[in-house]
Amino acid sequence: MIRSRLVALLRSAIASLQAEGFLPEGLGAPVEVSEPANPEHGDFACNYALMVAKAAGKNPREIATRLAQALESAPELAAVEVAGPGFLNLRLSPSLVGAAVADVLERGEDFARLPAEQPKRMNVEFVSVNPNGPITIGSGRGAAFGSTLCNVLEAAGHTVHREYYINDGVNSEQMRLFAESVRSMCLGLPFPEKGYRGDYVSEVASKITPSGDESVGWFQARSQDLMLAKQREDLAAFGVWFDTWFSEQSLHDDGKVEAAIQALHANGSADDRPHRTKLKLGKKGVIEDVEIEAQPTDEDDAEGAGKTLWLRSTKYGDDQDRVLKRKDGRYTYIASDVAYHDDKFNRPPNADKLLTILGPDHHGYIGRLTAVVAALQRGKMEAPSSSFPLPDPESRIYADAAERDACQAALAEAKEKLEVVIFQLVRFLKDGQPAPMRKRDGNIYALIDLIQEIGKAAAPEADAAEQTRIGRDVARFFYLMRSHETHLDFDLDLAAKQSDDNPVYYVQYAHARICSLLEKAREAGFEASEFDESLLADRRETALVKKIADLPFEIQRSADDYGVHRIATYAVELARAYHHFYDGCRVIQPESPDLSRARLALCRATQVALRASFGLLGISAPERM
RNA sequence: GCGACCGUAGCUCAGUGGAUAGAGCGUCUGCCUCCGGAGCAGAAGGUCGAAGGUUCGAGUCCUUUCGGUCGCGCCA
Incomplete structure (x- = not known):
């Protein structure tokens, strides 16, 4: 679009100076x-002369002046000026502005899709909460952020696979407690200590008809299925969907956990020697001390009890070794993670x-997850040949230099392949006071309740579907x-208000306004048609076109550093x-x-850009409000 | 102790190493005979937590430091 056109012009001007x-x-x-x-x-400025002045051994203003001369004949530019210490200030010609509008209209919302310089095949896992409760308003941020990030990455030319990891391991203590709570409600048994209370638990219980099988396992399977269905439904209402809902338990059932762990055992990343290594890390991850902790032997270990199996994650930058398998033979959560991260590279196929x-x-x-992926990588890499003893403290972590080098190479590879993105805390405010996500009565603040409260408050007369749409739009925009x-x-009172305080209405209003105006134009006899591309010369018109043309640029930046809030900011600015x-x-x-036709074309182009950005944000583009 | 994040207007926050640091809310003043006033124009409001450093140029990068939030399980 406009920026890339200007950069191309500048590049050719630079090339001619080099020639x-x-x-x-x-x-x-x-x-x-x-x-x-x-x-x-001007409309745009370029600092190239300032950047290269030192390397070129020339005065920046002199470079800028020569660049300006080389650009003078370009029809896209109305003016080129040298300013300040060596800036080049560029003014767009009306024809370039008009051509940009025509380009957007021709390509439609595809104008916001761009080819990636290095297209990647990415698996994006998000939300992934335990199936022991509904999606909370806290998880709402991860849902909104993750789904929008996926949209943005796709628009930037990458292949994206959206994935939800279901923490349904039968050994999970949290799931077991949840199932016991449901079971006691169904069967009228004493309620477990620290059991789950709250309306969503009794709701699940009320949907279960006892089958005669009174085992906790049976109840666990039933209640987690019901909870999962609820999560799926709530996320759908929030505009969030997944290509794959991946079951943790399936990894155990398919023997993949066993296989993955044997592989780690074979490549030296796991063993059952009775000690744990702990690192004392100083600033910047420098290893200050290495502690080898002997594993205590419990008196009451049953005879025949196995040995603890350790992931030697300290070899891969983690600050302590992690247990993969307990003495009693049960795998820990991280054991499933080993198999899971191996498996994930199949979605999309050959994910990088x-x-x-x-x-x-x-x-x-x-640190733990990265160590898991590094340990997996190590099995796929060539072992270095050189080997010599290491000095303390590294000698207490690695057998020799060859192992150290192999581990560090695997870790570097893991850091390339796995990226963990942490989003920060959301604080919910009601009446200016923090509103807790978990309430004292055991209930939690569910995302779906937030959506419906906002919808009801904003449009009391509307039907349920419309209220959900409004609630979803407002909530998503606030998160993003x-x-x-x-x-x-997250100001709950502000979110519930339908007023100009609420930025989502501001952006949607612009869209509704355009729709109404285009309708009026049709009535006045203006049909969508050719227009004179040289007529958009008002400064407000230029500013609007520049903003429209910026969408691909904002997508590119957001895909590069995952800062998708820029798309929300962009929508407001547009x-x-x-x-x-x-x-x-x-x-x-x-x-x-x-002039009317040219301005109508500009309105239609604005509509395209608004719709494209709303699509990325997962909010609707209402024609009337 | 270690780590992540934060510190910019009264409040909530934007801000690509560039020229005079922005928006919304809140406060004040204006603008519908006219395409939707859920809008627009204007005013007021700042030592970008502090100190060094890098640079032609720092809110932005580096070091140190002071505050704040959160996290560091054989839970998942």
Whole structure:
């Protein structure tokens, strides 16, 4: 679009200066344009001359002046000026502005899709909560963020597989407790200590008709299926779906856990020697001390009890070794993770990147997960040949230099293949006070309740489906407005208000306004048609077109660093640019049909850009409000 | 102790190493005979937590430091 066109112009100007020997080859500085804060500095500015001045051994203003001369004849530019210490200020010609509008109209919402420079095949896992309760408002952020990130990555040209990991291991103590709570309600048994209370538990219990099988296992299977169905339904209402719902238990049933762990055993990443290594880490992960902890032998170990199986994760940057298999033979949660992360690379086939989106409480889990993937990688890599003894403290972690090098190479590879993205805490405010996600009566604040409360408060007269739509739009937008890596205050009172305080209505209003205007134009006899591309010269028109054309650029940036809140910010800025334009430029003017047609084209292009960004954000584009 | 995140307007937060740091809310003042006023224009409000450093240029990068939130299980 506009930026890429300008960069292309600049590149050819630079090439011509290099051809005539004014600039040396291979300066390496990126050619970029930025939008100056001050409109007097043009539509776009380029700092290339400043960047390369030192390397080229020339005065930056002199370089800028020569670049300006080389650009003078470009029809896309109305003016080129050298300013300040060596900026190049560019003004767009109306024809370039008009051509951008025509381009958007021709390509439709596909204008917001771009080819990736290095397309990746990515598995994105998000939400993945235990099936022992509904999706909470806390998980809502992960759901909104994860689903939007997937949309953005796809728009940026990557292949994305959306995945939900079901923590349904039959050995899970939390699931067992949940099942026992349901069972005691169904069968009228004494309630387990620390059991799950709350309406959602009795709701599950009420849906179960006893079969005669009174085992906890039977109840666990039934209640988790019901809970999972509820989660699926709530997420669907929130506009979130998955390509794969992956069952943890299936890994055990298929023998994949056993197989994966044997592989780790074989490549030296796991063993059953009775000790645990712990690292004392200083700043920047420097190993200050290594502690080898002898494993205590329990008096009451039953004869025949097995040995603890350890993942030697300290070889892969983790601060302590982790238990894979308990003495009693039960696998730990992390054991399933080993098999799971091996399996995940099949979705999409030959995936080259796993993205795992976790809440702030799982931050301590990154080192462990990375170690798991590194241990898996090691089995697939060539072992280095050289071998010599290591000095302390490394000698207490690795057998020799060959092993150390192999482990560190595997770790580096793992860090390339697995990326854990942590989103930060959400604090919910009601009446200016923090509203707890878990209530004292054992109930939790469910995402679906939030959606419906917002919908009801905003549109009391609307039907249930419409209220859900409104609640979903508002909630998603609130979650997505802020960077995922900063703490978020979610003002429940503000979300429930249907007023201009609420930014989601601001952006949707712009869309509804356009729809209404286009309808009016049709009545006045203006059909979608060709327009004169040179007529959009008002500063508000230029500003609006620039903003429309920025969407692919924002998608690119968001896909690069996962900062998808930019899309929400973008939508607000686009809506603002439209409202400014609308206020200052009357669109339908029967006495000026050519101008009217050009402005209608601009309105339609704005509509396309709004719809594309709403699609990424997972919110609706209402034609009336 | 270690780690992640945060510290920018009264509040909630944006901000690509660039020129005079922005928006929303809140406070004040205006704008519908006219395409949807859920809008627009304007005013007021700032030592970007602090100190060093890198650079032609730092809210942004590096080091240190002070505050705040959260996390560091043979739970999942």
